[in-house]
Amino acid sequence: MPRRSADAINAPDASSGPDASTDTVVTVTCETDSDCTVTKACRTGTCDQATGTCAYATDSESCFIDGDCFNRDQAQPGDGCKICDPDLNQNDFVNKLCADGETCDSVTGECTGASLATTCGLCSSSDDCETGLTCQAVGVGMFCTQTCAADTDCEQGFVCGDVGGASLCLLATGGCAAEGSACVVSGDCEDLNPCTTDLCNADACTFSNDDSVSEACYSGDPTTRGVGTCVDGTRTCSGGVLGACVGDILPESFDVCGDAADNDCDGTPDQDCQFVSVDLSPVTAVASGEIGTTGDTLHVTFDSTPVGPAADASAPIKVDLGFYPPQF
Secondary structure (H helix, E strand, O other): OOOOOOOOOOOOOOOOOOOHHHOOOOOOEOOOHHHOOOOOOOEEEEEEOOOOEEEEEEOOOEEEEOOEEEEOOOEEOOEEEEEEEOOOEEEEEEEOOOOOOOEEOOOOOOEEOOOOEOOOOEOOOHHHEOOOOEEEEEOOEEEEEOEOOOHHHOOOOEEEEEEOOEEEEEEOOOOOOOOOOEOOOHHHHOOOOOOEEEEEEOOEEEEEEOOOOEEEEOOOOHHHOOOOOOEOEEEEEEOOEEOOOEOOEOOOOOOOOOOOOOOOOOOOOOOOOOEEEEEOOOOEOEEEEEEEEEOOEEEEEEOOOOEOOOOOOOOOOEEEOOOOOOOO
């Protein structure tokens, strides 16, 4: 029969957990694993045949503290804020971790004190937001908000604004951050205003105007932007606000005949332009000319010398036919 000390059963050993330096090693001689008996469910004993001694270990989901087994997350008797966490220490209790802003109640072991974020509150996931809100990107920051179709869909003090094509409830000043809003990084201070520099200083948002910023703009129908003669203009920041669009060229009502340009920006140059022959009486002149327009009136100019009553032979004839487009 192998020798064993009085406290051999369940004695901790150097292989009992990550914090092995706290273990007290008690040598128990053995011939087989059955000589390394245990009475605690979380412990096992094995016989090292090479040395003839027992090695005791705690299973990976338990802690063995002061001779007793505790399951993962089980609290220390009398202190709910101390728990078994075998990933950190299998031989002693560790502090229970609560979310930022929460504190642990030692009686109940519950983490309390943190409130869910309201509209435009910072978040890392929708779990951080109040019911009805989701965590979404507003600029480069993540905020609790909701989709909307009108201002009335948002809480009082918020408006329905556009964020990358999505309609979301935002602050009336734009974005989800205002002067003094709480922040961790500058991305938390996104106000969706290109004319400001947004910074997080001492955990609070600050904004400064940047009037060096300008951007391309177009005040016409978006489908005509960049088509034919239609081009962008520029708007520039002044006093933290984007100015009016200047220099953009919008569609004409009709193409200008003969310039080979798409003046109405519909993708087809010189549309509805024709060459015609006209026989007019009592002033008679037959010649080929080109149609041009002024407003909604069609003009035909002839290079031939007219004949007939009251004809002016010194200049070509200009005849207003009074309709457009041509109805020949």
